[in-house]
Amino acid sequence: MSSQMTEMLKGTLEGIVLAILATQPAYGYEITARLRDEGFSTIVEGTVYAILLRIEKHGFVDVEKVPSEKGPPRKVYSINAKGREQLDGFWQTWGFLTERIAKLHTEHTRGED
């Protein structure tokens, strides 16, 4: 898409992945595909796996190795209590930011249009 989107995803992509995991456990390849379905067409595998390793290291998820019938074993990630806390914080911060920016946007469009 744009380099603007790349920069904007910083700090939000991790939250997005946690939000996806909050609906149901999933593995990397699956999450990548789901992100593409959701419209994030530019996000590549390497990025998603990096985030998964990071949130695993931070203890936000539990991991389970599950054999696949179609290839190498899958690492299935489930969000845990600490991860939900992190996700709650994400939604709070996100809410604050969107509110402020929405206010700026109305100020900006006031008089145009």
Add this chain to the structure above:
Amino acid sequence: MSSQMTEMLKGTLEGIVLAILATQPAYGYEITARLRDEGFSTIVEGTVYAILLRIEKHGFVDVEKVPSEKGPPRKVYSINAKGREQLDGFWQTWGFLTERIAKLHTEHTRGED
């Protein structure tokens, strides 16, 4: 506020500054104060000045040196045509992102509450 906010501001803070400049020309010290008023209490001067230098280098703004009665001369920034283009792109990208994430949020909160 939080390190989460710091990461989230990446890619959006420049847009925020451009949006402020779109309402009226301003100088760095003023913008910093305005951001604090708007609720972005963690943003420090160094960050704002860095953004201003960047958008100046990218040609998004015109600069005029205006003497101050209270200190060193001010660098007053005015958004120009290229800057407005950039700002439009920012609002588009931002709109797309907020839409996707809002969808994720409703999916996430569905069944909780």
Add this chain to the structure above:
DNA sequence: CCCATCTACTCTGTGTTGCTGAGTACCAGT
């Protein structure tokens, strides 16, 4: 006169983040 304080801008170095691009490995169909 000197020093503190407020205004106003600059600069260097740091940590985090997502992207690029390549690599490894398992399995099925031809």
Add this chain to the structure above:
DNA sequence: ACTGGTACTCAGCAACACAGAGTAGATGGG
């Protein structure tokens, strides 16, 4: 044996916001 889809890993990179210090002009108190 070879190709292609599945599934994960890793090293190097660029961009960004932050931390913290520095420079400089003006004003007022001791």
